[in-house]
Amino acid sequence: MTEAPVLSIRGISRTFVGQERDVVALDNVDLDVQKGEFISLVGPSGCGKTTLLRIIDGLDAADSGTIDLEGKRLNGVSQDMAYVFQDINLLPWRSVRGNVELGLEARGVEKAERQRIATECLEMVGLKDVMNVPPYTLSGGMQQRVGVARALAVKPKVLLMDEPFGQLDNFTREALQAEVALLWEQLGITIVFVTHDVDESIFLSDRIVVMHRNPGRIVEILDVNLPRPRTQAEFRGEPETISLRSKITALLRSQEGGL
Amino acid sequence: MSVNVANVGASGQFKAKRPHRVRNGASFVVYPIIALAVLLGLWWLISSFTNPLLLSSPAAVVRAIANILTHPTTTAALLLSLREMYLGLVLGVAIGFTLGVFIGRFPAVNNVMSPFVNVVNATPLIVAIPLLVIWTGIGMEARVVFTMMVTTFPMLLNTAAGVRNVHKGYVEVAQTLGLSERKTLYKVAIPAAVPYVLAGLRSSLSLAIIGMVVGEMEVSNVGVGWLLLQYGAGLQTAFLLGLICITSIFGVINVTALKIVERTVFRWTTSTR
Numbered sequence: 001m002t003e004a005p006v007l008s009i010r011g012i013s014r015t016f017v018g019q020e021r022d023v024v025a026l027d028n029v030d031l032d033v034q035k036g037e038f039i040s041l042v043g044p045s046g047c048g049k050t051t052l053l054r055i056i057d058g059l060d061a062a063d064s065g066t067i068d069l070e071g072k073r074l075n076g077v078s079q080d081m082a083y084v085f086q087d088i089n090l091l092p093w094r095s096v097r098g099n100v101e102l103g104l105e106a107r108g109v110e111k112a113e114r115q116r117i118a119t120e121c122l123e124m125v126g127l128k129d130v131m132n133v134p135p136y137t138l139s140g141g142m143q144q145r146v147g148v149a150r151a152l153a154v155k156p157k158v159l160l161m162d163e164p165f166g167q168l169d170n171f172t173r174e175a176l177q178a179e180v181a182l183l184w185e186q187l188g189i190t191i192v193f194v195t196h197d198v199d200e201s202i203f204l205s206d207r208i209v210v211m212h213r214n215p216g217r218i219v220e221i222l223d224v225n226l227p228r229p230r231t232q233a234e235f236r237g238e239p240e241t242i243s244l245r246s247k248i249t250a251l252l253r254s255q256e257g258g259l
Numbered sequence: 260m261s262v263n264v265a266n267v268g269a270s271g272q273f274k275a276k277r278p279h280r281v282r283n284g285a286s287f288v289v290y291p292i293i294a295l296a297v298l299l300g301l302w303w304l305i306s307s308f309t310n311p312l313l314l315s316s317p318a319a320v321v322r323a324i325a326n327i328l329t330h331p332t333t334t335a336a337l338l339l340s341l342r343e344m345y346l347g348l349v350l351g352v353a354i355g356f357t358l359g360v361f362i363g364r365f366p367a368v369n370n371v372m373s374p375f376v377n378v379v380n381a382t383p384l385i386v387a388i389p390l391l392v393i394w395t396g397i398g399m400e401a402r403v404v405f406t407m408m409v410t411t412f413p414m415l416l417n418t419a420a421g422v423r424n425v426h427k428g429y430v431e432v433a434q435t436l437g438l439s440e441r442k443t444l445y446k447v448a449i450p451a452a453v454p455y456v457l458a459g460l461r462s463s464l465s466l467a468i469i470g471m472v473v474g475e476m477e478v479s480n481v482g483v484g485w486l487l488l489q490y491g492a493g494l495q496t497a498f499l500l501g502l503i504c505i506t507s508i509f510g511v512i513n514v515t516a517l518k519i520v521e522r523t524v525f526r527w528t529t530s531t532r
Contacts, residue, residue: 057435058434058435077435077437079437081435083435085431087428089426089428089429089431091429091432091447092527092530093451093527102432102436102438103436105446106433106437106438106439106442107437134527134530136527136530137530150436154436
């Protein structure tokens with residue numbers, strides 16, 4: 001990869017000061033994300049993967065270190081990235097489409113254009129039919145689809161996804177994984193994806209960043225050499241998947257009791 | 260946000276509960292009617308062998324209500340009271356909401372204001388009436404201002420609490436989508452505070468009636484307050500009871516109107532999330 005990375009993370013450290021003891025969530029983390037890449041951060045809880053994602057987006061501030069997006073130093077929340085939360089937090093007083101329009105309202109897009117883009121994004125996630133209902137009438141899987149549409153509506157260069165399917169049942173999760181993979185291929189955007197589900201990371205990613213906790217740091221970055229498009233039925237049995245799974249599991253297992 | 264996967268579809272969310280709701284719906288109507296009938300029967304029975312000066316019969320009270328609602332002097336008094344009540348309420352609620360938003364949004368404003376707000380809120384505002392009379396005379400102004408004062412505080416305190424306690428997840432959504440501080444306030448914090456604001460409005464509505472009557476009894480004798488004093492002085496028990504019924508109907512109308520607004524305009528506040 002000779003092209004300049006879209007996202008360049010250098011020396012990020014973050015310590016949470018607690019009453020009992022301080023927790024080093026991230027210790028001097030470096031990472032380059034290539035344009036158009038699907039990259040996953042995998043690790044046990046407490047390894048700082050969500051913290052890193054929040055710092056990339058600007059929701060949280062690092063104690064030290066820098067993040068460059070396309071060569072530009074980031075300061076605060078970037079308008080070129082969007083975040084998909086595990087707790088989707090759709091605004092209950094707005095319709096489904098109203099929720100998707102929120103980021104466009106922030107950018108001063110006029111109403112007709114806003115509605116057009118929001119409708120388009122909801123169509124991409126298969127929810128055009130329910131765009132006028134209140135979000136709390138939707139199932140969890142549908143709500144997270146709205147969460148994805150809300151993020152896509154602002155046309156982000158980098159999409160940050162924080163365990164977006166963590167609260168969904170197995171079938172819904174697999175369906176959404178396939179949809180996200182498809183959207184990523186169609187739109188050609190860069191996705192940074194946080195998960196603790198090893199198979200999910202293999203199915204989705206080009207590269208998997210395995211993290212370690214206490215202190216939070218990157219232990220290994222693995223390439224996923226599986227052809228695309230991948231299917232849920234087939235990828236699990238591939239030799240590449242089996243070898244990656246055992247490698248990642250071994251790396252994660254070695255951390256047990258590591259506190 | 261808790262998610263119930265079974266509750267799919269715009270109209271489907273109550274389906275699982277329907278049998279339960281129907282039973283409740285019936286009991287909400289039938290039981291109160293039975294209770295009312297029993298109460299009326301008892302009242303009628305007791306009043307039939309009691310001095311009518313102490314307790315008038317239901318029929319006499321109904322006649323008194325009809326009389327109050329048709330006589331021009333009394334209807335004028337009622338209308339005057341209503342006008343003052345709603346004027347004071349609208350002013351109080353508007354001031355309370357505006358101050359509440361500022362206090363809830365800006366910690367600095369909260370720090371400056373909260374000692375004053377707490378002291379005034381802890382003071383029984385009726386002590387301010389003589390001062391109000393000195394400032395504004397014994398006209399309508401003093402009564403409206405008094406109603407305004409008593410309705411401001413529940414609105415202010417609830418709105419401030421609502422704006423201050425906006426769910427952190429909503430704020431982060433606004434942040435990551437790039438909403439400015441100002442847009443976050445208008446589009447996220449204030450809408451999110453609506454359940455608190457409605458609770459404040461509910462308190463203000465009941466206090467408005469108290470403010471109205473107290474103002475009319477203490478500032479200058481007009482409206483419902485004046486009628487109450489007249490009937491009391493004249494030992495007109497049936498008219499007193501009738502006027503009490505009319506006043507409570509004012510309250511019921513207010514609360515019902517608010518409930519209708521909650522269930523239509525702000526339906527999301529009553530729906531499960």
